[in-house]
Amino acid sequence: MTITTRTDTQSSGVHAADGHDLIRVQGARVNNLKDVSVEIPKRRLTVFTGVSGSGKSSLVFGTIAAESQRMINETYSAFVQGFMPTLSRPEVDVLEGLTTAIIVDQERMGANPRSTVGTATDANAMLRILFSRLGDPHIGSPNAYSFNIPTVKASGAITVERGNKTKAEKATFNRLGGMCPRCEGMGNVSDFDLTALYDDSKSLSQGALTIPGYSMDGWYGRIFSGAGFNMDKPISKFTKKELHDLLYKEPTKIKVEGINLTYEGIIPKIQKSMLSKDVDALQPHVRAFVERAITFTTCPDCGGTRLSQEALSSKIRGKNIADVCAMQITDLADWVRDLDEPSVAPLLAGLQHLLDSFAEIGLGYLSLDRPSGTLSGGESQRTKMIRHLGSSLTDVTYVFDEPTIGLHPHDIERMNSLLLQLRDKGNTVLVVEHKPESIAIADHIVDLGPGAGTGGGTVCFEGTVEGLRGSDTITGRHLDDRAQLKDSVRPASGALEIRGASSNNLKNVDVDIPLGVLCVLTGVAGSGKSSLIHGSVAKRDGVVVIDQTGIRGSRRSNPATYTGLLEPIRKAFAKANGVKPALFSSNSEGACPTCNGAGVIYTDLGVMATVETTCEECDGKRFQAAVLEFTLGGRNIAEVLAMSVAEAEEFFEDGDARTPAAHTILDRLADVGLGYLTLGQPLTTLSGGERQRLKLAAQMADKGDVYILDEPTTGLHLADVENLLGLLDRLVDSGKSVIVIEHHQAVMAHADWIIDLGPGAGHDGGRIVFEGSPADLVAGRSTLTGEHLAAYVGAS
Secondary structure, three states, X not given: OHHHHHHHHHHHOOOHXXXXXXXXXXXXXXXXXXXXXXXXXXXXEEEEEOOOOOOHXXXXXXXXXXXXXXXXXOOOOHHHHOOOOOOOOOOOOEEEOOOOXXXXXXXXXXXXOOOEHHHHOOHHHHHHHHHHHHOXXXXXXXXXXXXXXXXXXXXXXXXXXXXXXXXXXXXXXXXXXXXXXXXXOOOEEEEEOHHHOEOOOOOHHHOOEOOOOOOOOOHHHHHHHHOOOOOOOOHHHOOHHHHHHXXXXXXXXXXXXXXXEEEOOHHHHHHHHHHOOOHHHOOHHHHHHHHHHEEEEEOOOOOOOOEOHHHHHOEEOOEOHHHHHHOEHHHHHHHHHOOOOHHHHHHHHHHHHHHHHHHHOOOOOOEOOOEHHHOOHHHHHHHHHHHHHOOOOOOOEEEEEOOOOOOOHHHHHHHXXXXXXXXXXXXXXXXXXXXXXXXXXXXXXXXXXXXXXXXXXXXXXXXXHHHHHHOOOHHHHHOOOOOOOOOOOOOOOEEEEEEEEOOOOOOXXXXXXXXXXXXXEEOOOOOOHHXXXXXXXXXXXXXXXXXXXXXXXXXXXXXXXXXXXXHHHHHHHHHXXXXXXXXXXXXXXXXXXXXXXXXXEEEOXXXXXXXXXXXXXXXXXXXXXXXXXXXXXXXXXXXXXXXXXXXXXHHOOXXXXXXXXXXXXXXXXXXXXXXXXXXOOOHHHOOHHHHHHHHHHHHOOOOOOEEEEEXXXXXXXXXXXXXXXXXXXXXXXXOOEEEEEOOOHHHHHHOOEEEEEEOOOHHHOXXXXXXXXXXXXXXXXXXXXXXXXXXXXXXX
């Protein structure tokens, strides 16, 4: 009977395994989601739309991708799980049909100074094998071409067994690595300005050391005195040996108050604690010290290539591995194509495919030696995508967070075809997106909203693109919005002169950026926009740069602490209740003693993952119970921090809680489209676009005359772009000059002046191809931007 059933099933061509064609989500309540239930088709491209803060990321990343990753992590041993990030189970009733999720987000790639585009994508590994096979002269294994592997030499006795006898013989070992010994594979050497390390007129006990964290009140004071230094002698009176020991002494064991410690000279200590990290990853005050005290110069031995002389001597067709990595990737692809070597044919084919993927995805202008920490969020996302395009995996769920960020309309078409390529390999592709060009290619749409924060978190529409267009949701109504060219543009009040700009790919550019107007810089990705701004404008006086780099702050930081909003709120609470302001800080006296104001308690289970639980004492509110009894306008401090910006704006406007200083900051937050954020939301949970707008709100109070914004439309819904344009107009009307690096056609159409760079990317770009009003750009259609903008505004 069983056999008959199986035969029937097979003959009918329907298999039970083929029935799993949906990802089912029921009752999702992560963040602001309100019992959301959706069915997402597998092996299709599904786009999630909705205003910023409507719950898209909570559904896609916080629920579907998070549970997939958590379940995969649970398949590893407890020992391995101990090294993995802790993932808690998302709040959802049912999740069925999940497949392995691969997240391709906008997080910048690691700021490790040893990481380059080549090392991050395996291109370097392939090139090293290629040179170890074909390089002339032959110098050794692939390790001999790696700037991350040092040369190791050793000599000593080894035991040799011959027959039944063992004999000690002297031997020398040599492992050739490619690291330049002078700069240790960093490409630059550091030199210290000693005057920035100490004030030689003072003694150590008087605070001679001007290095962040080197206070003589703590352990450092005990260590220096334990190492035998005279703490009361001015450094200018130190002997040569004493000064050498202070600055350069090798690690030495010392005993301080009966405790075994190690003393090490200041300079090697700084090199380990500060210089081994990427400068951008340091805390602001430490970074300021590093920039002041240390000068980085190109290594004289390797010329910045990071490689040893042996590695540089080995060549293929006249080029060494450093020359090849410095080439633009499109040129390198042509060079590899010309290598006809049957002995390494499979390797060349793999390398060729990898390099062509860079060009396909619009990153052909990069070079493999570009440090990965210098890539923008969009470039990082596309670089990660390259690894997946060549993958043999199928039936995987790929999750993308606004993959069109940083892309010119011309490049968005290519990105769309890559997303469809991933889908056509049999994968489920989930995309969080705002651009109408990318929404248009979806097989299935899930629109969340209707508003942001507490006003969102429900599914407003599910279905096709045509269905969305006809629906009455915010996204449906704005899907075909097109900004109009302005009837008249503002006249410039002056100009920022740039002469002979030649950083990166710029070709001796001369340009006048008009002041007192809204000026938009555009051009394909890699055309030189950022090089022009950051190289020639950003460091001038009165210029405020607001980019998308991560806001440095722990999970204790939130919009209220970052913008300085908490200060007037604390003072208002203190004044109303006749107590100290410090009581209303979860990082100070008012903190819950059980969780130290974190709201959660971490339990370390040894080799297993650390468990995070809500603090039972304060119920996650972070404050002592006594502090919560103090109120302002009928609300306690925890209730105020749980308010959204829009609610708080109303709350602090009038009545008992009227606080003008807080209201001013809240006004600015609402102005930049962050009315839905809660005041106490951890900064670590914000998207790239939200971070930038939070910085904009904080820096609008700065005394700057020129504001530079790097793609402010990132993460903005079509409906919110209008609000952003209104904000930019208000900034210009208040006497500021606003320069925007942008690809969004609505911002281009609204500009007073456009500077278009190109015509291509990398060495095909770096020139000014157009300067003038948007109307002239559309009329001329002389550039790629002009063609796309004309199509966007519907010019005939």
